[in-house]
Amino acid sequence: MDFRDAQGRDLVGPQVLALNTLAMGDNLAVEVGQAAHFQVLRQHACALHPDQTLLYRHVVPQGDSVEMLSIDDHICLQKVPLVDIAQKPQRRDTIIFDKATTAYKLVGLNLNDDKKRRDLTKGVLLGAEIDGVLGVVGPPRDRTLCLALLTALVAKRGILYDAVVFGSTSDAWGQAVRAVSLEQRHKCTAVLDAASATAFNARCLPSAEAVFGRQAEKGESLKDFAEQLPQSLSTRLGSGSVAASRGHVPRVPSAVRIASARALGLSEQHDVFKQLSVCEEAPERQWFEDPEWIGEVCKALPFKDNVADAPSRGRDVAPPVREEPGWLTALLAGDARGFEAVTAAARAPRVLGRWVRLLLLLAGDVERKKPWTRAA
Structure with missing residues (x-):
């Protein structure tokens, strides 16, 4: 609808404008956008089949086509023989994108041609840099370089923080995190006069001190002061940050x-x-905790370059310290069942994950979706 639809109508009470768009400020905007895009592709483009869709913390599908969906980004990876790349063969990915273009027009969605990419062998997809010819995937190298340079600068200066808050002119967060042994750099601005400061303080219930920890004063910026988080919320956020930095996330x-x-x-x-x-459900493995199967692979590989954990400058690289895992041997032979069990168990914390892994490897395919669910 638009404003013309409201002409001549008897509108009573609060009104909500729906101007043929998705309100990105809404808490459900991401979920609604993701679900709507998914259904359009599933129902009208025959895309996103369960056995071809890459899901978070799941094993990569084993077929020649792999699809990914992140809100408004739709990606398809297609295996193609190197000798056929120049001819741009028509495979599953081409069919999906052609049908998707038709589906978008059918449901009234606008196509963003500036983001369209086809027939690429390398690129950055959903935050990961992929080289299809070399067969490697990792973080974008330019971002890794920036982080490395920033880390070097911080290490050179010797200034260490539990947390660094930037891009905010509010002091409430700084006060809260300092009260729980965090540090922050912050900046302030100013603009309020005496009358507006008094009026602002009067509107705070039960009081400005109770909400923000202090009153607004003459010379402050109303915008900057109003951006402050409520004192009680800031304190809880600060305490949560300290707990999270120490590995305690209840x-x-x-x-x-x-x-x-x-x-x-x-x-x-x-x-x-x-x-x-x-x-x-038991808590899932923390995102920064590497799954154990990665260490098993590293310890079993015959490295030729320098190994980070055991510098080999001036001497031969140390040989593998363990035999090749049985699940890896089976995976290289084409049997992915053991690897799927290992990666499924790795989604749980390490101690619980080890028991889940033992259960899956001994008993086989047991409740693959959520094998670590326990009784309340």
């Missing part, structure tokens, strides 16, 4: 989630109560 207890569901007025028959009353 899960929300089932009792709290049930209480929240009840506070929202959900019926006792709602699925959330059934799920919480039956089981509670």
Whole structure:
């Protein structure tokens, strides 16, 4: 709709404008956009088949075509013999993109030709740099270089922080993190006069001190002061940052989630109560904790270059310290079942993951989707 649709109508009460667009400020905008894009491609382009779609923390599909979807980015990787690349053969990826173009027009979506890329053997896709000819994938090298340079500068200066907050003119966050042994560099601006400062403080309930920890004063910028997070929220965020930096990220207890569901007025028959009353998932492996199967591969490979953990300058590179894992031997022979069990178990924390891995390797394909679910 547009503004003309409201002419002549008897509009009573609050009105919400829906101007034929997706409100990106909405909390569900990403989820709605992802789900809508997925359904368009699945229903109208015969794309995103379960056995061809790459999912987070899942094994890469084994076929010749691999699709990825991230909100409005749709990517398809296609295996093509090197001798056929120059001819730009028509394979599964070409069919998908042709059908997708038709599907977008059918449902009224606009195509972004500036982002369109076809028949590439290398590029940066969803934050990863891929070289299809060499067969390597990793972080973009330009970003890695920037991070390396920044790290070198910080190391040279010798200034260490638990956290660095930048790009914000608010001091509430700085006050909160300093109170829980974090440090911050911040900057302030100013603009309020005496009358507006008094009016602003009067509008804060129950008081400016209770909300922000202090009153707005003459000479401050109203915009900068209003950007401050509430004091209680800032303190909790700061405490959470300290806990996270030390490896303590507690899960929300089932009792709290049930209480929240009840506070929202959900019926006792709602699925959330059934799920919480039956089981509670163990926490997944932290993103910075490398899965153990990577170490197993590294220890079994016959390296020819310098090994980072054991410098070999002036001497021969040390040989492998363990035999090739059985799951790797089977994987190279074309049997991926063991590797899928190992990677599935690696999604759980290490101690629990080891038990899950033992179970999967001994018992076979046991509840592949969520094998580490435990009773509440």
